[in-house]
Amino acid sequence: MLSKIFLLKRKNSHDLTNLDIYSYPEDIDKKDNKDIVLKIIHGHDQGSLEDNCCEDLKSERKANSTQDGSNPFIIGNPVSQLIGNQNLYTICINGEMLIGLVFEKEDNPYDYREIYVDISNELLNIERCCSFKDEFEIENFLITLFIDIKRFGGETLEKAPEVSFHPSGLFTKVFLFGIDEVGKSSFTRRIKTGKFNDNYFTPSKRFNIEYIQRQDGLLSIWDSPGQSTFREKWLLGLQDSNIIIYII
Numbered sequence: 001m002l003s004k005i006f007l008l009k010r011k012n013s014h015d016l017t018n019l020d021i022y023s024y025p026e027d028i029d030k031k032d033n034k035d036i037v038l039k040i041i042h043g044h045d046q047g048s049l050e051d052n053c054c055e056d057l058k059s060e061r062k063a064n065s066t067q068d069g070s071n072p073f074i075i076g077n078p079v080s081q082l083i084g085n086q087n088l089y090t091i092c093i094n095g096e097m098l099i100g101l102v103f104e105k106e107d108n109p110y111d112y113r114e115i116y117v118d119i120s121n122e123l124l125n126i127e128r129c130c131s132f133k134d135e136f137e138i139e140n141f142l143i144t145l146f147i148d149i150k151r152f153g154g155e156t157l158e159k160a161p162e163v164s165f166h167p168s169g170l171f172t173k174v175f176l177f178g179i180d181e182v183g184k185s186s187f188t189r190r191i192k193t194g195k196f197n198d199n200y201f202t203p204s205k206r207f208n209i210e211y212i213q214r215q216d217g218l219l220s221i222w223d224s225p226g227q228s229t230f231r232e233k234w235l236l237g238l239q240d241s242n243i244i245i246y247i248i
Helices: 036-043 055-064 109-126 135-157 184-193 228-237
Strands: 002-010 019-024 079-083 086-093 097-103 170-177 208-214 217-223 243-246
Touching: 002 036, 002 135, 019 135, 036 079, 036 086, 036 097, 086 109, 097 109, 097 135, 109 135, 135 228, 170 184, 170 228, 184 208, 184 217
Parallel strands: 170 217, 170 243
Antiparallel strands: 002 019, 002 097, 079 086, 086 097, 208 217
16 A cells, blocks of 8 residues: 655756655655665666666657647656665656655555556646646645555555455445544544544544445545645545545
């Protein structure tokens, strides 16, 4: 299951240590492994952000820029990387920046190849939702991409190892939303485990999917973050929901 998404964007054409780093829902640059970002860059196709390593993408972008109605962003082939305990899947944009997905150790990133490329292309070249010049645009782009790919994994690939499926069972999607710090994650935990504790969870921007096996089928609870930045994404997450719960 997808756990994080990040973007590495170079501030100038030479310094690989001077990067704009965006990530959701958690920081990828861990304090105990400060060189993780450089390892990701060098690991992507032998360093796709280094000079002369992505000339094909840059040349294609230059050719496209002379054509009216052309795609402004050239998307490279995703590359699977295993760095330490990080299961990564990175993609190069215009030979200038990397978008990366972080999966659980047991996941196969190549299962997500088609959806990764297709949604990136749709958001960047069809909807043109992000120019990578505005921080708010970048954050919204990453969140949208994260939710779409996570939904694909949750509804198409995820098998929930501890859940037994029955051919006649029902699959019920529950979309849970509300402003931040109203107890959405605690409510989900109560349904799944029967347990409740005040202040058990620290408020976060994490988007989570929990599976609960019931006698009549499988219950999939989508716990969506409630911060103002994410509220416009609620409509995206609640698609195909059978039950919608708003917590106040």
